[in-house]
Amino acid sequence: MAATLSVWEFDTSTGADEAHVKVDRLHAEEVFTVSDGAIVSWEPGTRKPRTAPFPSADPEGALGGLFWGFLFGVMFFVPLIGMTLGAATGIIAGALTDVGIDDNFIRRIRRDLRPGTSALFVLTSSTEVDRLTEAFRGANARLLQANLSDKQEAAIRTAFAD
Template sequence: MATLSVWKFSNAEDATRAQQLLLSLQKQELIQVHDSATVSWEEGAKKPKTRQGTSPAGLGALNGTFWGMLFGLLFFVPLLGAAIGAAAGALAGSLTDIGINDDFIRSVRDQVVPGTSAIFVLTSATVSDKVVDAFRSEGLHPELITTNLSAEEEKRLQHAFAAED
């Protein structure tokens, strides 16, 4: 089963670093990254920069249209007209089945703001403690915004990242 998670970082650069680290961990067979995309929002910028990850196999599990629509829904819809807003509403309804609902959208919008970054990652086969250790050793301290992990899995993961070194 694949898990979609969103991790926020306290600066505009760390999501890109995290994306590279996850690909490195995949080569070590500590995680399977099916696809990823980053959002980087420089302080003072009107909107964030987005970037789809590159899959080692050359083809991500999700396509650019998915990421584009998701990021448009998350960050640009308030600036668009009613017709596009209605289409985005229909898209949002279709994404509910994979854990992208109003709470997800609100949570990401509220937390990914100028001066921060985030990685959206679809993963499976994760050796959580090794991934957490790798993030810490690189000085990366993400905050889990949202995931479709079970409540117990999410609690364990948040606890692991919150634990003192």
């Protein structure tokens, strides 16, 4: 079944943590199934964001820490060392494009997440995206999504299997 990576961006450093509580509750009530997810919070005055995986993610559907570490590394740390890496930077970004997470997606998140903001990353099946979107109706958040085909999701799972 195809998956969607939804990213909810918040204008506060605590917005994603607060939203995670809601997602966790709705997941527990079986309103929708969260395969995996992570929280990125960037406190004002700090040099880099804090990242944390969802502790309540579905163990069967979780992508795992390797995936989130790679994704967040590309988003936040590769730009800092990009000049040193040279051409390797393009190869790293290209690896994500091959699995449905394109450069525009990465660039937008990189541009929007700054000190004092946060983001909630949620992986669900594509059939459950509408329920997740409905849960955030009226929230002060911006939504960005990457739709992954079955083949792309399988490639991610294979590449980042524990």
